[in-house]
Amino acid sequence: MKRKLQIFKSVALQLSFTKTAEQFFISQPAISKLIRNLEDEYKTQFFTRQRNSISLTADGEIFLKYVNKILSIYEEMETEFVSAKNSFPQKIQFGASSTVAAYVVPKIIAKFMKNFPQISFDIKSANSEQIEDLILDQKLDFGIIEGKNTNRKLQYKKFIRDEIVLVTNVNNKNFKQGFITLENLAELPMIVRENGSGTKDILFEALQKKGISKLNSLLTLNSTEAIKNYLKYSNHFAFISICAVAEELKLNQLKIIDIKDFTIERWFYFVSRTGYQSQFLDYFEKLIQDNYNF
Template sequence: MKTKLLIFKTVANYLSFTKAAEQLFISQPAISKSVRNLEETYKTTFFIRKRNSIELTNEGKAFLIYTNKILEIYAEMENQFLHKNETYPDLIKFGVSTTLANYIMPKIISKFRVQYPKTKFEITARNSDDVEELILNQKLNFGIIEGKNTNRKLQFSKFMKDEIVLVTNAKNNTYKKGIITIETLQEVPFIMREMGSGTREIVFEHLDKYQVKRLNTVVTLNSTEAIKNYLLNSDNFAFISIHAISDDLMNNKLKIIDVKDLTIERWFYFVSRTGYQSNLMNYFENYTLNNHNF
């Protein structure tokens, strides 16, 4: 069952049977058969098959939540019983972009240190461009960053998918229907991340498809936390990672405003210098992949 769930999760993450097969080193027919068996077992349909793409059904999205929980339990069991005698160095150093540093990596590292309490971490948190520069200058050996994988001097592998959403103060009733157009998006007062931010770059990469070159930016800040605190005291808007606002949404402090026909998704990547090999990096990448709830 674990293998079938892992296959389903990989297909759901990539929304592609072909890419899932490449990632898992399994034939595409075997991937399709595994998903089909799951659908037959649970008497439902997880994916809508289109001509050149697939997408998750509502049942598929719900099943993915359960799949993530079950695979996380499998990972905990394996860490507890199969990997308990593995040893790691006294210190692990790497760089992460700020979104990951604030909202994702603390959970993973805290779980790691429960199992390996002798290992210490030295983490450099910067924007994505800065982390890349530190790796290229050999001040860091590897890192985890957001947004892009275009520098040929660096090698990238996918970590997890993220979505960037438009948010504002929960008390802001300017757009009561909770949806605006691309045209309206260009008029609202915006709080934007600094140049070099992976979030900023991916936002404008998507907006460029609609010939939107700039937004009505009224304040530029260099951290998501600063932007969130600003939004809590204003009726302005900002694009923020969904991972950064889960608590704010549940506590009714911030709310999401949909932008018609606009979806901004990105991947977080493991990154290192092209050709760089390290058992430590490989071990930590595998641990991170197996111990994060996507």
């Protein structure tokens, strides 16, 4: 019954049989049949089906509230009787891309270890491409990365949305109005990440869509921390994840320069080998989704 309710919830939230089928690794007709069986069992209709879309009915909205309550109770039982005592390994190893490892993962792990102090973690930090390679080589079971989700041998699940912003020293007197145009961008003295960085890949993909093939790159550094520290002593510029500069913005050390008619958004992803399933990974993902407030 639990799995039926999980599938119903997925369809209700995504309003898509196709996306739910991909998530649970079963066919779309099987998803449709399961939903119809639930509707027959409760003698009502949970979804209005149109040609290219579905929507929740009033009864569907009510049923979803009950489903959320029931699944929450399932989770409490598993945490009490299964997950904490029997299913979790004593040491958990996973990978995280550089930005995620430095600015996202610490908060997650601190929360987790309050609940499960007996568990230790070994977290491998590298760029997104390297983490994917370690997973493919079965040296890691899963990771949290930035960047594109294009490798067919891997499965990706969205974690949180991020924005890549242009930053510089707060005392930089250029562009006092606080914004620039794309024409200005090509002229700026820029600090960039190394090849293989998810941030760099997303940045240049977005720039190419605007007809910009290169930047005035003066220096390449292999960590966001190195770039931020460099910017504190120069009037150069860099594109950095907004979650990585939150502290510097609060301390008035760096500032954001908006680019007119141009924003760069991306997702952080859970990534694992296609078909890989783990009760711990499912629980870990749920804990993160519920407790990470960006």
